[in-house]
Amino acid sequence: MALTTDLSGKTAVITGSNSGIGLGVARELARAGANVVLNSYTDRKEDHALAEEIAENFSVEARYIKADLSKGDEARALIEQAGTCDILINNAGIQHVAPIEDFPVEKWDAIIAIMLSSVFHTTAAALPMMRKADWGRIVNISSAHGLTASPYKSAYVSAKHGVVGMTKVVALETAQEPITANAVCPGYVLTPLVQAQIPDTAKKYDMSEEEVTQKVILERQPSKEFATTEQLGGTVAFLCSPAADQITGTTISVDGGWTAL
The missing domain is CATH 1.10.1220 (Arc Repressor Mutant)
Structure with a gap:
């Protein structure tokens, strides 16, 4: 039996998806037939226009929901407003570069909140929906910096390592259910x-x-x-396919060999 990637009837929520990797992932999931919910912290006409474009191009349902993922209640509300969440892609992120002794506390707090704590909140809200549907896919966009480190990126590296750890915990808690959790670790995209x-x-x-x-x-x-956003989207779509039913709790690097060094 051919193991095809047909996500028709599934709904994917992608955080931080009005540009870059998140938007590329949203488009590839829509190409596979999934309805998509785009998200960022802005609420502009162009944000909603992206959803309209995806809906028209891929003949799926698509909408945009504003949520500030630095706030746990808004992260959970995003999932609740989506109404259903078969596929959760945690992608939202920011960056700040500084030596540890000069690293602004407010930047540390924001990065950890947006890139790590939000993953906890969205996952906690989405898992009951997945269990009710008896199927689910969680793909967390980590980074090569979730597996290795660079100087002056203490908050980013800590958050991305944390995302990998969170992914493993979710995978173990859902191991005997038709739900998987994996992390994709891009290099430079x-x-x-x-x-x-x-x-x-x-x-x-x-x-x-x-x-x-x-x-x-x-x-x-x-x-x-x-790497390209299309390649990242294709990797995520694969992890949502039947071929990946037994892939859970692991990382997939899309980094041109970075973490092989």
Whole structure:
């Protein structure tokens, strides 16, 4: 029997999905037939327009729900407002870079809240829905920094390591149910945010954009190629497929060999 990825009738909630990896994941899940709920902390016309575009392009239901994931009650309310959640993708994130002794406490608190605590809150709200439906998929977008570290990123690295640990706990608590929990660990991904940083980084190092991409931005990524949001979306869709029914509590690296070093 062919194990195809048909997610028709399933509803996927993707946090932090009005751009970048989250939006790429939402599009690939919609391509597989899932209805999608987009999310971020803004509430702009263009946010809702993204949902309308996905609905039109993939003939699925799609909507946008605003929620500030730094607040636990709003993270839980996002799942409740979705009404159903067969697939939960925890992707929302922010970054701040500073030495530990200079790291602003408010930045630490915000990063941990948005990138780790929100995963706890959305999962806690979604699991009863998945159990009622007798099926569920939780995919947490961690990072190569969930498996290794870099200096000056104490909050980000701590949060991403925590996400991997949370994923394992959820997998063990649901191991004898038709629910799986896994973490995807991207390296550098070609998002609009990264693309916008390349020209300024090239000026800073007095290099061409190609040279600074290879020698600076992708220094730790052995393939010297960015992953794409479509590849991340395809990886997530695979984890939602019948082929991945026995894949739970683990990490999948999409990092061009970074964590092989």
